[in-house]
Amino acid sequence: MAFRKRRDVLRSILSGSACIRPGSVYDAISIRIAEDLGFEVGMFGGSVASLAVLGDPDIALITLTELAEQMRRMSRAATLPVLVDADHGYGNALNVRRTVQELETAGAAGLTIEDTLLPQAFGQTKTQLISLEEGVGKMKAALDGRGDPSLVIVGRTGAASVSGVEDAIARARAYEAAGVDALFFTGVRTRAELEAIAAATTLPIVLGGFPEELIDPNALASQRVRIALQGHAPFAAATQAVYVTLKALRDGELPKNLNGLASSELTGRVTRDADMKTRSAEFLGLKR
Secondary structure, eight states: TTTTHHHHHHHHHHHSSSOOEEEEOOSSSHHHHHTTTTTTTTEEEEHHHHHHHHHHOSSOOOOOOHHHHHHHHHHHHHHOOOEEEEEOOOOHHHHHHHHHHHHHTTTTTEEEEOBSSSSSOOOOOSOOOOOOHHHHHHHHHHHOOOSSSSSSEEEOOGGGTTTTTHHHHHHHHHHHHHHHHHEEOOOOHHHHHHHHHHHHSSOOOHHHHHHHOOOOOHHHTTTEEEOOOOOOOOHHHHHHHHHHHHHHHHHTOGGGGGGTOHHHHHHHHHHHHHTHHHHHHHHTTTHH
């Protein structure tokens, strides 16, 4: 199949012995840059997908169609393998099955399905999880929807910071038994928690956020972490750069004076603009 090579690369990373940091990608330009810089894999996060496609924060507004179309654009622009955050699969188990089919066709090397209850129930402000049984059903549906056996299906749980590490382990073991290719954990706060998770499971681990004591890739690799996310700073930086450039033009700066503006000069302008951080945070949904 056309995208088999990309999926094989992701599988080799997961079956290897090192921990790598993916490049956060969200459009055709960012994936080309990440590929040119030598990243082994890209991560297409749900939050940056919502920001890049809709200009809205990560509050479950983006649709499967919009996510898949953006992935398709990136697949056309570069050959970098991309792991896609497919959130909760955009509905129940049947929706998960279609999510896998659409993202597979769009060229994703792999995708994650999580057990978060989305959108949030009315009146609830804290993150909620679906039942373990429903989570297992979604993982089985994802595997059933896969046409290319090389497509990587990752079972994701946020239970560590919601219902505790013991529940996260129970869910991960159930997803492992269902047949997923790797396990994705968010909310892990200490080395001891990661060690407990690694000891209780056998599959490669993808880690979304981690304590500073585990910032060393070798320490993460020793606990079977093969991919450790490092946030989505590129999108925030790009937003700042666009803001600063447009503001300079609005204030009367000549375009020719901005064409060769060095990164350090942009940083200086951002620093001097006291209102910039507030405006950027509002745009990125950090204050909504």
